[in-house]
Amino acid sequence: MEQLIAQLKHEIIEVLNLTELAPESIDENAPLFVEGLGLDSIDALELIVLLEKKYGLKFGTADEGKKILYSVRTMAEFIRNNNKG
Amino acid sequence: MMVDPFVITDFCIIRQNRVVKNGTTLFESGETTVAGFMTAIYRHFDISYPKFHKMDNLSKLGFLAAELLLSHRNLKERYKGDKVGVILSNAASSMDTDRNHQQSISNRLDYFPSPSVFVYTLANIVIGEICIRHGLLGESTFFIEESFNPGRMHQYVYQLLEEEVIQCCITGWVEFDSSRFEAVLYLVQKSDIHPDGIAIFEPAKMNEIYLQRT
Numbered sequence: 001m002e003q004l005i006a007q008l009k010h011e012i013i014e015v016l017n018l019t020e021l022a023p024e025s026i027d028e029n030a031p032l033f034v035e036g037l038g039l040d041s042i043d044a045l046e047l048i049v050l051l052e053k054k055y056g057l058k059f060g061t062a063d064e065g066k067k068i069l070y071s072v073r074t075m076a077e078f079i080r081n082n083n084k085g
Numbered sequence: 086m087m088v089d090p091f092v093i094t095d096f097c098i099i100r101q102n103r104v105v106k107n108g109t110t111l112f113e114s115g116e117t118t119v120a121g122f123m124t125a126i127y128r129h130f131d132i133s134y135p136k137f138h139k140m141d142n143l144s145k146l147g148f149l150a151a152e153l154l155l156s157h158r159n160l161k162e163r164y165k166g167d168k169v170g171v172i173l174s175n176a177a178s179s180m181d182t183d184r185n186h187q188q189s190i191s192n193r194l195d196y197f198p199s200p201s202v203f204v205y206t207l208a209n210i211v212i213g214e215i216c217i218r219h220g221l222l223g224e225s226t227f228f229i230e231e232s233f234n235p236g237r238m239h240q241y242v243y244q245l246l247e248e249e250v251i252q253c254c255i256t257g258w259v260e261f262d263s264s265r266f267e268a269v270l271y272l273v274q275k276s277d278i279h280p281d282g283i284a285i286f287e288p289a290k291m292n293e294i295y296l297q298r299t
Binding site for chain 2: 016017018019020042043045046049052053
């Protein structure tokens with residue numbers, strides 16, 4: 001799990017062009033939106049694309065999406081629990 | 086003697102790996118890529134605006150030119166946000182980003198368009214980025230021209246100023262297409278407030294500044 005979290009941090013920095021951030025400065029438990037990294041709606045779409053493109057995962061509803069994209073840890077849990085590999 | 090009502094108080098040129106403000110070279114870089122050059126400008130001038138890294142090339146170029154154009158001007162102090170306009174132009178529109186987007190959707194088997202690329206597939210987004218950064222809410226327009234057309238830009242901006250739709254304007258040319266890039270921005274204000282303006286606001290002076298060797 002910790003390895004997946006570390007990998008996700010790198011991927012988030014890359015797809016969202018957060019080039020001024022170091023992976024270790026991202027708190028995996030902190031909210032990704034508004035607080036925490038202060039991401040916006042376009043970033044949310046990029047994270048959805050990341051989950052689909054890299055992990056082949058989609059989520060059904062907006063409410064489900066909010067829970068999954070809450071933090072790096074919730075994203076990692078979603079990936080682990082739905083791993084198709 | 087009749088005094089010209091509007092003057093160019095500042096200008097900023099970014100081209101050929103140089104940044105020139107009001108005739109003085111502020112920065113030169115040996116960077117071999119445009120992206121590297123723009124990041125070098127960002128770092129050299131100690132700009133802190135994380136969203137910069139998410140912008141497309143056209144917006145980065147316009148953002149940097151505006152940042153340096155306004156570096157010694159506090160527009161917020163002097164003008165209400167809706168009294169500052171941004172009127173820009175270029176030839177390539179958002180073609181550079183349009184190509185990136187097109188590439189991401191050309192393969193039906195690998196169809197993953199990037200939302201953060203797609204949002205920049207309009208040339209006027211660069212105006213939005215400048216307005217967000219500086220709190221500007223006035224008239225904004227982006228013209229697509231075959232080449233820099235000081236006559237049209239002057240006519241449009243002059244009318245907005247004369248009719249007091251705006252009291253101050255950021256105007257000029259922001260072009261980015263593949264490795265070809267060029268930004269020439271002018272800050273135009275009233276001459277009674279700024280009698281020491283760099284040049285009268287007229288097409289010939291705009292062109293003279295545009296053609297300056299950098």
